[in-house]
Amino acid sequence: xxxxxxxxxxxxxxxxxxxxxxxxxxxxxxxxxxxxxxxxxxxxxxxxxxxxxxxxxxxxxxxxxxxxxxxxxxxxxxxxxxxxxxxxxxxxxxxxxxxxxxxxxxxxxx
Amino acid sequence: xxxxxxxxxxxxxxxxxxxxxxxxxxxxxxxxxxxxxxxxxxxxxxxxxxxxxxxxxxxxxxxxxxxxxxxxxxxxxxxxxxxxxxxxxxxxxxxxxxxxxxxxxxxxxxxxxxxxxxxxxxxxxxxxxxxxxxxxxxxxxxxxxxxxxxxxxxxxxxxxxxxxxxxxxxxxxxxxxxxxxxxxxxxxxxxxxxxxxxxxxxxxxxxxxxxxxxxxxxxxxxxxxxxxxxxxxxxxxxxxxxxxxxxxxxxxxxxxxxxxxxxxxxxxxxxxxxxxxxxxxxxxxxxxxxxxxxxxxxxxxxxxxxxxxxxxxxxxxxxxxxxxxxxxxxxxxxxxxxxxxxxxxxxxxxxxxxxxxxxxxxxxxxxxxxxxxxxxxxxxxxxxxxxxxxxxxxxxxxxxxxxxxxxxxxxxxxxxxxxxxxxxxxxxxxxxxxxxxxxxxxxxxxxxxxxxxxxxxxxxxxxxxxxxxxxxxxxxxxxxxxxxxxxxxxxxxxxxxxxxxxxxxxxxxxxxxxxxxxxxxxxxxxxxxxxxxxxxxxxxxxxxxxxxxxxxxxxxxxxxxxxxxxxxxxxxxxxxxxxxxxxxxxxxxxxxxxxxxxxxxxxxxxxxxxxxxxxxxxxxxxxxxxxxxxxxxxxxxxxxxxxxxxxxxxxxxxxxxxxxxxxxxxxxxxxxxxxxxxxxxxxxxxxxxxxxxxxxxxxxxxxxxxxxxxxxxxxxxxxxxxxxxxxxxxxxxxxxxxxxxxxxxxxxxxxxxxxxxxxxxxxxxxxxxxxxxxxxxxxxxxxxxxxxxxxxxxxxxxxxxxxxxxxxxxxxxxxxxxxxxxxxxxxxxxxxxxxxxxxxxxxxxxxxxxxxxxxxxxxxxxxxxxxxxxxx
Numbered sequence: 001x002x003x004x005x006x007x008x009x010x011x012x013x014x015x016x017x018x019x020x021x022x023x024x025x026x027x028x029x030x031x032x033x034x035x036x037x038x039x040x041x042x043x044x045x046x047x048x049x050x051x052x053x054x055x056x057x058x059x060x061x062x063x064x065x066x067x068x069x070x071x072x073x074x075x076x077x078x079x080x081x082x083x084x085x086x087x088x089x090x091x092x093x094x095x096x097x098x099x100x101x102x103x104x105x106x107x108x109x110x
Numbered sequence: 111x112x113x114x115x116x117x118x119x120x121x122x123x124x125x126x127x128x129x130x131x132x133x134x135x136x137x138x139x140x141x142x143x144x145x146x147x148x149x150x151x152x153x154x155x156x157x158x159x160x161x162x163x164x165x166x167x168x169x170x171x172x173x174x175x176x177x178x179x180x181x182x183x184x185x186x187x188x189x190x191x192x193x194x195x196x197x198x199x200x201x202x203x204x205x206x207x208x209x210x211x212x213x214x215x216x217x218x219x220x221x222x223x224x225x226x227x228x229x230x231x232x233x234x235x236x237x238x239x240x241x242x243x244x245x246x247x248x249x250x251x252x253x254x255x256x257x258x259x260x261x262x263x264x265x266x267x268x269x270x271x272x273x274x275x276x277x278x279x280x281x282x283x284x285x286x287x288x289x290x291x292x293x294x295x296x297x298x299x300x301x302x303x304x305x306x307x308x309x310x311x312x313x314x315x316x317x318x319x320x321x322x323x324x325x326x327x328x329x330x331x332x333x334x335x336x337x338x339x340x341x342x343x344x345x346x347x348x349x350x351x352x353x354x355x356x357x358x359x360x361x362x363x364x365x366x367x368x369x370x371x372x373x374x375x376x377x378x379x380x381x382x383x384x385x386x387x388x389x390x391x392x393x394x395x396x397x398x399x400x401x402x403x404x405x406x407x408x409x410x411x412x413x414x415x416x417x418x419x420x421x422x423x424x425x426x427x428x429x430x431x432x433x434x435x436x437x438x439x440x441x442x443x444x445x446x447x448x449x450x451x452x453x454x455x456x457x458x459x460x461x462x463x464x465x466x467x468x469x470x471x472x473x474x475x476x477x478x479x480x481x482x483x484x485x486x487x488x489x490x491x492x493x494x495x496x497x498x499x500x501x502x503x504x505x506x507x508x509x510x511x512x513x514x515x516x517x518x519x520x521x522x523x524x525x526x527x528x529x530x531x532x533x534x535x536x537x538x539x540x541x542x543x544x545x546x547x548x549x550x551x552x553x554x555x556x557x558x559x560x561x562x563x564x565x566x567x568x569x570x571x572x573x574x575x576x577x578x579x580x581x582x583x584x585x586x587x588x589x590x591x592x593x594x595x596x597x598x599x600x601x602x603x604x605x606x607x608x609x610x611x612x613x614x615x616x617x618x619x620x621x622x623x624x625x626x627x628x629x630x631x632x633x634x635x636x637x638x639x640x641x642x643x644x645x646x647x648x649x650x651x652x653x654x655x656x657x658x659x660x661x662x663x664x665x666x667x668x669x670x671x672x673x674x675x676x677x678x679x680x681x682x683x684x685x686x687x688x689x690x691x692x693x694x695x696x697x698x699x700x701x702x703x704x705x706x707x708x709x710x711x712x713x714x715x716x717x718x719x720x721x722x723x724x725x726x727x728x729x730x731x732x733x734x735x736x737x738x739x740x741x742x743x744x745x746x747x748x749x750x751x752x753x754x755x756x757x758x759x760x761x762x763x764x765x766x767x768x769x770x771x772x773x774x775x776x777x778x779x780x781x782x783x784x785x786x787x788x789x790x791x792x793x794x795x796x797x798x799x800x801x802x803x804x805x806x807x808x809x810x811x812x813x814x815x816x817x818x819x820x821x822x823x824x825x826x827x828x829x830x831x832x833x834x835x836x837x838x839x840x841x842x843x844x845x846x847x848x849x850x851x852x853x854x855x856x857x858x859x860x861x862x863x864x865x866x867x868x869x870x871x872x873x874x875x876x877x878x879x880x881x882x883x884x885x886x887x888x889x890x891x892x893x894x895x896x897x898x899x900x901x902x903x904x905x906x907x908x909x910x911x912x913x914x915x916x917x918x919x920x921x922x923x924x925x926x927x928x929x930x931x932x933x934x935x936x937x938x939x940x941x942x943x944x945x946x947x948x949x950x951x952x953x954x955x956x957x958x959x960x961x962x963x964x965x966x967x968x969x970x971x972x973x974x975x976x977x978x979x980x981x982x
Contacts, residue, residue: 024962025137027140042161042165043165043167043170044168046134046168047168047169047170050170068140068143069136069143072132072133072135072136072139075133099672
């Protein structure tokens with residue numbers, strides 16, 4: 001398997017997957033921030049996006065001009081097939097480890 | 111609505127250069143907008159700033175920048191192919207316009223040759239004293255003295271200072287006393303040679319790295335002498351000098367204890383011999399040398415050098431020296447002094463001190479070199495800028511095309527700078543040729559006795575030279591490059607870009623006017639100096655120089671020579687002297703107890719001397735023939751009596767004069783003032799004494815018309831008396847040489863002026879060629895309509911004539927004032943410049959300018975209209 005998926009990378013990939021074709025910088029940032037309750041720096045996010053793109057896990061394209069945000073274009077991200085494989089491999093690994101683990105799984109919010 | 115901080119946006123854009131970051135900016139804006147609803151504006155702005163910096167330092171921006179610089183449309187890449195193209199186009203366009211290229215290269219070569227001179231000079235000065243191993247730890251003490259009349263910065267110190275330093279700071283380092291009064295005639299085996307050198311402490315050779323070829327460094331023999339190799343060769347020829355005894359005139363006998371390698375050219379010290387300081391002390395106490403080794407007010411020729419440990423604190427030392435000074439000078443009226451410790455590295459350039467031990471440069475050499483370089487080089491650069499911008503039309507299409515296919519301003523700019531650098535590098539070769547032709551001349555012009563100057567090209571100089579050429583290229587190319595980079599592609603391709611010659615463009619006019627201003631200055635300099643030079647040669651110096659032949663005695667008994675020469679009918683009289691009046695300058699003595707204790711020139715003469723030179727007595731009379739009681743008397747000039755405060759010359763006769771503590775003489779006569787030094791100085795006091803031991807020259811007054819025959823006769827007589835070759839020179843020739851204060855200045859000015867004028871004329875020529883070329887059609891039409899050749903010529907010439915007049919009008923008052931100041935420094939008896947040189951200079955400038963202009967305009971005016979009108 002090519003490349004190792006870091007925790008943050010995995011988080012970003014999954015978020016992109018959740019957005020479908022509507023994933024762009026600020027949207028990803030705010031989603032992760034609200035779910036994980038931690039603040040992400042924009043520099044770190046873009047660096048991770050760049051690295052993921054270099055690893056060919058995601059692809060990006062520029063959207064059309066928008067009326068919001070000063071008419072500036074958005075860069076949208078989408079998972080590639082490789083990205084999906086990487087995610088599923090990572091999930092398999094976790095599932096396997098979970099199934100072998102002796103922790104009683106309880107819902108986190110109980 | 112609140113906008114994000116502009117500065118941050120700008121910073122971000124600037125930092126990212128050509129990288130695509132629009133989406134990032136969008137993200138930043140969106141976050142900013144969201145933040146505005148959550149927090150106060152200032153906090154949102156701060157947040158924005160933090161994020162910008164976060165992004166700038168992040169990997170994502172770095173990556174995007176990196177990508178963009180390798181992008182196909184990138185302009186920041188280092189594209190060698192493009193440079194090759196620039197170079198090719200540059201060479202093509204240069205060879206296409208051969209005349210202008212040649213003019214540019216000649217002009218730049220001429221200008222750059224002066225720059226090369228300056229660079230080699232500076233590079234040489236930088237290497238000063240670098241052969242001393244202890245260079246970094248050697249210091250010398252310099253002084254500031256104030257005798258209430260004048261303050262002076264001296265490189266010398268009072269002789270007793272060294273002893274006190276040694277007492278107070280024993281073990282602190284080494285102290286070396288040097289006294290440069292070692293001057294004598296060295297005699298060995300019937301050979302006599304003048305010798306000059308230093309008395310120096312025993313540790314001299316340990317501290318300074320002058321290489322000892324043979325002999326012993328210790329200098330334990332007080333009457334031992336160390337001579338340089340070339341001096342040894344002169345005095346001893348093939349013989350091994352070690353252990354031989356030299357007689358140094360009245361100083362006595364000295365044994366050669368060592369031979370020193372010749373002093374490197376880049377040494378600030380220069381000597382032919384070193385004698386231990388012990389000898390000086392002994393000679394001074396026995397009165398054989400006039401030296402005040404215990405006198406705190408006498409600085410002349412006494413130097414104190416120090417070798418300190420590398421961690422020495424020189425400011426502490428300086429402070430303690432000044433405590434000594436305070437202590438020593440507190441009881442002396444009218445005199446005060448302070449001392450300072452100076453690093454050896456600072457000696458050649460940093461001091462501006464007088465009473466130097468050897469060669470020193472002072473910072474003015476930098477200023478002089480730099481301003482001369484700029485004065486010559488700038489006009490050459492102006493030429494280049496002028497011609498290139500004028501010829502813009504021929505390049506406009508190319509530039510338009512380059513811009514259409516995506517060339518940006520910066521690239522066009524770079525292209526033209528590169529083109530100019532190519533020209534300046536070619537000119538560097540030309541400059542080197544000129545430089546090799548003139549360097550020996552310059553060497554002799556810049557310094558008297560120029561042995562201490564080296565103008566050789568070393569690899570490092572070559573590197574500097576290339577750097578200099580590139581700089582020159584940028585300097586010359588910057589105007590045209592800016593001009594070209596601004597050309598609008600549409601206008602250029604539509605062929606509406608106008609060629610601008612002396613039309614609306616004021617820059618070209620201004621540059622031409624500046625050139626004429628400078629040229630006029632140089633022409634006037636030449637005219638003024640030649641004028642002053644002529645006046646100076648014909649100046650009545652107040653004594654007779656004609657038909658006097660000075661023969662060096664070289665050890666021949668004066669009276670024997672006189673007796674044998676007196677027999678010759680063609681000789682009127684023979685006199686004897688210790689020096690040649692006005693020629694040897696080292697005859698100064700220091701008279702004590704004279705009111706302002708000036709230096710006085712002293713000469714020894716015999717009874718015939720005054721008659722031979724036609725010096726007039728205002729009072730008293732000359733020495734009596736061959737009477738040893740003459741030694742009790744002295745003849746002085748009027749200036750001397752004024753200085754001593756006698757009411758009239760008559761009153762002075764018979765009065766006593768103290769020469770030093772032990773000698774008192776009576777004034778036998780007073781002569782009229784006359785110029786025995788060159789005219790840059792006011793007449794100084796001079797005294798004449800009688801002592802046949804000091805005679806070195808016989809002055810023979812020849813009355814015959816057959817000069818050559820007489821010299822042969824004299825040589826016959828000489829051969830009977832001496833085995834040596836007779837050394838004789840005519841007094842008038844020697845005086846001309848010694849009084850020739852202008853020849854060097856005139857030479858320098860003539861050369862520089864020649865360069866400046868050549869450059870200006872070349873610039874003018876090319877402008878005229880270009881503007882007339884552009885007007886051939888107009889000329890053709892005018893001629894068809896019936897205009898006479900003269901009118902057409904006038905029409906084409908008058909613009910340039912106007913510029914020349916403006917240049918001269920600016921230059922006349924400036925040059926006049928400048929040269930008045932220079933002249934008054936050079937000649938204390940000058941009567942000013944006058945109007946004539948101004949008129950002559952103006953005429954020369956206009957003549958040169960008009961010849962240049964009319965040579966072209968006349969040609970065009972005479973052209974056949976059918977030819978010129980057909981060219982379309």
